[in-house]
Amino acid sequence: MARRRSILRRGEDSDPMSVVSNLFDVAMVFAVALMVALVSRYNMTEMFSQEDFTMVKNPGKENMEIITKEGEKINRYTPSEEQNSSGNKGKRVGTAYELENGDIIYVPE
Incomplete structure (x- = not known):
C-alpha cells in the first residue's frame, strides 16, 4: 500500500x-490583449x-495637442501660455473641411 502512495505522490x-x-503567463496574455484592444479602440x-x-x-480647446509623425520621429506640440504672451497673436484665415472620402478642403475667408 505504501508503494502505491509513493508512486502517486511522484506524479x-x-x-x-x-x-x-502560470500566473505570469496569464498576466502577459491579458496585457497584450489589453494593448491590442486599446490601439484598435x-x-x-x-x-x-x-x-x-x-x-x-x-x-x-485649451488642452489642444498636435501630434505629427515623420518617418520614425513622433513630435508632440502643445500650445502654452508663454507662446501666447510673447506678442505673436494670430488670426483666423480660413476653414478646413474633411469630406467623407478623407479629402480635406481649405476655404480661405
Whole structure:
C-alpha cells in the first residue's frame, strides 16, 4: 500500500513556483490583449504604419495637442501660455473641411 502512495505522490507537482509562472503567463496574455484592444479602440493604428500623419487632439480647446509623425520621429506640440504672451497673436484665415472620402478642403475667408 505504501508503494502505491509513493508512486502517486511522484506524479504530483511539488514545485510551488510553477503556480507563479502560470500566473505570469496569464498576466502577459491579458496585457497584450489589453494593448491590442486599446490601439484598435482609439484608432491609433497609424502610429505603427510607415505613413506620415498629423493628428489634432481636442481642437480649439485649451488642452489642444498636435501630434505629427515623420518617418520614425513622433513630435508632440502643445500650445502654452508663454507662446501666447510673447506678442505673436494670430488670426483666423480660413476653414478646413474633411469630406467623407478623407479629402480635406481649405476655404480661405
